[in-house]
Amino acid sequence: MYTVIHAIVGYFFLLLTVRVLVRRPGAQLTPFEFVIIFLIGGVIILATVGNDHSETNCTVAIITIGLTHRLVSIMRSRYPRLSAWIDGIPLILLRDGQWQLEQMEGLRVDRDDVIAAAREKGLTSVREVEYAVVERNGSISIVPRR
Amino acid sequence: MTTPARTQSIDDSVPRDRNELSVGEDLDFQRRWWRFEHAVWIVFTVIVALDVAGVFGRGPVAKVHKSTPDGAMNLTYEQFQRFQTPSIISIHFGPNAVRDGKLQLWVSQSVITKAGNQRIIPEPASSELKDQGLLYTWPSGQHPDSADFAVEPASPGIYYFSVRLPALGDEFTERVVVWP
Numbered sequence: 001m002y003t004v005i006h007a008i009v010g011y012f013f014l015l016l017t018v019r020v021l022v023r024r025p026g027a028q029l030t031p032f033e034f035v036i037i038f039l040i041g042g043v044i045i046l047a048t049v050g051n052d053h054s055e056t057n058c059t060v061a062i063i064t065i066g067l068t069h070r071l072v073s074i075m076r077s078r079y080p081r082l083s084a085w086i087d088g089i090p091l092i093l094l095r096d097g098q099w100q101l102e103q104m105e106g107l108r109v110d111r112d113d114v115i116a117a118a119r120e121k122g123l124t125s126v127r128e129v130e131y132a133v134v135e136r137n138g139s140i141s142i143v144p145r146r
Numbered sequence: 147m148t149t150p151a152r153t154q155s156i157d158d159s160v161p162r163d164r165n166e167l168s169v170g171e172d173l174d175f176q177r178r179w180w181r182f183e184h185a186v187w188i189v190f191t192v193i194v195a196l197d198v199a200g201v202f203g204r205g206p207v208a209k210v211h212k213s214t215p216d217g218a219m220n221l222t223y224e225q226f227q228r229f230q231t232p233s234i235i236s237i238h239f240g241p242n243a244v245r246d247g248k249l250q251l252w253v254s255q256s257v258i259t260k261a262g263n264q265r266i267i268p269e270p271a272s273s274e275l276k277d278q279g280l281l282y283t284w285p286s287g288q289h290p291d292s293a294d295f296a297v298e299p300a301s302p303g304i305y306y307f308s309v310r311l312p313a314l315g316d317e318f319t320e321r322v323v324v325w326p
Contacts, residue, residue, distance in 0.1 A: 092167075
């Protein structure tokens with residue numbers, strides 16, 4: 001029973017911590033953020049399985065995390081507001097030549113990140129950017145000026 | 147006959163920015179999130195500070211020392227312990243704790259069941275069930291200066307334990323919080 005409780009608590013605690021820590025998952029993770037994610041994940045595994053390293057216990061833990069994740073996914077697609085809390089919402093960083101300072105400071109995104117995203121789009125200057133948007137997955141979308 | 151695939155017509159439900167870009171930015175929501183995020187970091191900081199202080203065990207606040215007025219028994223234990231994590235309940239005996247050449251210590255059953263006693267150092271010569279607890283005896287010439295109970299709480303929650311010197315009637319009843 002403790003494994004199930006620990007797995008569920010661990011899942012939500014990790015979700016909360018990662019959500020407040022970083023907003024650059026997947027391919028956007030920097031080595032600095034990789035360290036944090038793997039370290040936290042490793043620590044939570046220890047608490048989840050405790051002293052019982054049996055296959056039964058680990059299987060129960062994995063299944064519990066899988067079920068919890070599936071349940072959260074279903075709830076997330078059903079309730080868009082919950083999705084906003086879990087994944088965040090897109091935010092505009094640059095709009096028509098104006099840096100959106102509140103959003104940038106809140107997300108701790110600096111101008112170099114936007115300029116790098118513009119380069120990836122083949123743009124040579126940030127002046128060619130109409131919109132720069134941080135997506136829910138943390139990537140920066142660039143809409144060039146027409 | 148095959149069932150047709152479910153479809154839905156496109157409706158532009160995502161709010162537009164300046165009537166141009168469908169982005170769905172909600173700055174009010176984001177400000178609420180940042181306030182929540184700020185509160186989470188405060189809570190995290192408080193948790194770390196409490197942990198350093200020992201409120202979650204293994205720190206200065208967790209350690210408790212008690213002595214009987216006659217100095218026959220000194221008890222040291224952690225009032226905050228952790229689930230399935232080793233801890234020590236230590237009892238030091240004064241010279242007057244020995245009666246009739248033997249040292250006897252009674253502990254409540256909860257030391258075994260709730261605190262999860264693993265072993266006693268040094269091992270007593272005998273033990274017997276008495277008064278809903280256990281009476282340990284160290285014989286003449288072998289009585290120790292102290293007895294350490296290596297415990298490992300079996301479940302989270304609150305438990306009470308008692309230790310007593312039957313010969314003198316000195317007793318401590320203590321409360322322990324076990325964190326998950």
